[in-house]
Amino acid sequence: MSSFEYRLQRSPVGVLQVDSDRTVVAANPLARRLLEPVAGPILGRELLSIHPEAARAKVQWMLDAASARPDEPVGMAMTLPMGALISRVTTLETVNGPGWCLVFHLPENFGQSGAPASDDVLVKLPVGSRAGVTLIDVASVMYLEAEGHYTRVHTADGQRFCQLSFAELVRRLDPAGFLRVHRSYIVNLRHAEAIERGDGHWAIIMTGRARVPVSRARVELVRRRLAL
Template sequence: MPPTRTPAPSSSGSFEYRLQRTPVGVVMLDLARRITAVNAVAGRLLRLKGTDPIGADILAFHPPASRAKVRWLIDAAENATDGTAGMVVTTPMGSLVAKVTTLGDQGFCMMFHALGELPMGDAEPAERPHLLKLPVLRGGATELVEIADIVCLTAQGHYAEALTRAGTHLCPLALAELEKRVDPLTFVRVHRRHLVNLRHVRAAERVDGRWTLALSAGQGARIPVGRDKVELVRRLLAV
C-alpha cells in the first residue's frame, strides 16, 4: 500500500493562506449600540487594553473624525435589505475594513480587519456602476443628493466634502472611491484634493501663472488646478 502523502502547506502568497492568517476583530453590540462582547483581536486593534469596554458606546473607541462614519455604517446595515454594510474606517491602529450585520432584536455584530491584510491576488475587481445619488450626512441621518447637483467634491481625510448650491455636506466615501463611481466625462480630478463637476464651472482664470476654476456655488468658490492637470482642463473647457 503506497504511503499517504500529506498535502503541502499553502504558499504564504496564496489567497487561502492569507485568508486563514488574517486576524479578524469581532465586536457584539446591543440595540443601543453598546458593546456586549469583544474578542482579543478587536481589543488589540481598538487598543482596549486596560479598559472595560462592556456597556460602553462603540463610538467612544473611535476618533471624533471617524464617529460619523461608524454611525453611518451601523445605520446602513440597519436599513439594508440584507442587514449588512461595510466600509473603511480609521482607528488608533490605522485603517480597518469594517462590516456590520444585524442580529434581529439581539443587536449588531461588527467585524473588521486591518486594511491590506487580505489582498485578492491577481483577480481584477469588478467595475462598479456610476452613482445615481450621493450619500451625505446631515443631522445624524443619511440623505441622498442628486449627482447632477454636486458642484465639487473635496478630500477630507477618509471622507469627502460635497459642495452644492445649498451648502457643504460630509460624504462618508473617500475621494478616491468617488472618482471611480462618477462619470469621468463630467467629474474631473483637477487637483489631488478636488474632483470638480465641469458643468458647474463658471470661469477659468490664470493668475501669476496658476490656474483656478470659479464655481457656480459656494459664493464663487475657487478651486486650484494642479500643474499636471492644466492641459487636460484647458482642453476640456477650450480655454
C-alpha cells in the first residue's frame, strides 16, 4: 500500500447525510466541528448554504454527477476556508426517498478547529484614516459589520471602514476570540458583556452597551461558545 493510500485510510473522516431537498439531516461530530465554526449550525440547513460561495458550484456538480451515476461515487479535492480536503459523494436510497452521503477525508495538517493558518491570522486591521491607512490591534475591535464590499469596524473609539471584505475577515480572524453571530456581524467575544433575550430574539451586549443581533440560525452556536 502506498504512503498516500495509508494516510488516506487513517485520515479523520467527516460524514453528512442529505435528503432529496439538499437539507442536511445527519452529521457526524467531526463534520460539525469542521463546518460549524464558519457556517453556524448545519443540521436542517440547505447543503450549499453551509459552503462558501466559491465551493458551491463544485458541491452541486458532485451531487448532479452522483445522481447521474448512482453506482459510482464521485470525488474531488475541495478548498474550504479551513484548508483543502478530499470529498466523495454517493447517492442513497432512504425510507423518505433518494438522497446523498458526503464524506470528507481530512489531511493530517488540516485545521480541524476551523482556524486559519498561523501565517494568515490577522493581528492588525487596516482601516481608513485622514493620513491614508492606520493599523489597529484586532484585540481593540468590539465587533465588525458588513457594509457592501467593505466592513465597518467598531471600537471603543468609534467606527472606521476596512477595505477587507467581510468574507475575508470571517476567514482570517482568530476563531478563538471572534465569532460570526449573524450574516452581517462578527463579534469579539472578549468584549461581550451580556446576553439580551426576548420574544425569541437574541442580542449580545458589547462593551459600551452596543447591541449586536444574533440570527436564529446561530443561537445554538452562541450558546455553546458562551456556555449558556
